[in-house]
Amino acid sequence: MKLTVKEMSLVSMFAALACAGGLLVRFGGEGVVPFSILPFIVLLSGVLLGGRLAALSMALYLVIGLVGVPVFASPPYGGLVYLIKPSAGFLFGYIAAAYVTGRISEIWRKKSVYTYFIAACVGIVVLYLIGLPYLYAVLNFVAGRATGVWSVLKIAFLPFIGFDLIKAGIVSLVAGPVAKQVKRDIS
Secondary structure: OOOOHHHHHHHHHHHHHHHHHHHHHHHOOOOOOOOOOHHHHHHHHHHHHOHHHHHHHHHHHHHHHHOOOOOOOOOOOOOHHHHHOHHHHHHHHHHHHHHHHHHHHHHOOOOOHHHHHHHHHHHHHHHHHHHHHHHHHHHHHHOOOOOOHHHHHHHHOHHHHHHHHHHHHHHHHHHHHHHHHHHHHHO
């Protein structure tokens, strides 16, 4: 995969934004799944960069954290040990959600608040489809905590879905103007 300097810059910029987003959550409390602005950054990267570059930016964020840089939202903040945390599945979900959101945005010819919102909502669905089963598996099979599906939904879906839909709405409102500005400034 060959990338232009412009593409490398955009991928790096969104990976850096994701790193900053992971740091911000440290001031917002902790839980099994911390509240974070990362889904906003993931969705925005998708609609602005397209599927391939958005997924690459989130993969870069994941690699930065897994090599030990403390950029993840909750302790241990970085390193391979993070993979056994219940919320680690959402990190993989970020890559897939960014890709799917980006591909939908690329395929839809008419760009509008509505199309961006649909793309972002599908991205959220993908994020939860990866994050929730991972959380269930880690809690039940790694941590040895017998946890049912309803408990997983109460831990990692119900407290967050409303906020994530608001994030999707904000992404859909800002994506058009931001895309025009970025295109103008980078061209």
